[in-house]
Amino acid sequence: MDYRFSEQGGVTHVTLTGQLNFAANEDFQAIVERIxxxxxxxxVFDLATLTHIDSVGLGLLYIAHEELxxxxxxxxLLHPRDTVLRMLQLTEASETFDIIS
Structure with missing residues (x-):
């Protein structure tokens, strides 16, 4: 997973690229500590270029939500792709997260 930070109108945007899974754990924890x-x-986590999320990646999002x-x-969560959006829908993540398509 790669990531990029930007600020727009007082909002911190974190663009996630690639796969959010166990291999991304350390990088994601660094993101959460920073924000x-x-x-x-x-x-706002921009998920438009995130190609895959698994159960570990979903857990990381929940940890970020709690810590923030x-x-x-x-x-x-902004613009999740089809596969990522499907995982969010299957797990009813919209009950916890503000998901902007």
């Missing part, structure tokens, strides 16, 4: 320092902010909520920040 958790932005207390009370809005964070603990510091008063919100997390949205």
């Amino acid at each position: 958790a320092k932005i207390r009370g902010g809005k964070v 909520a603990a510091v008063g920040s919100s997390l949205s």
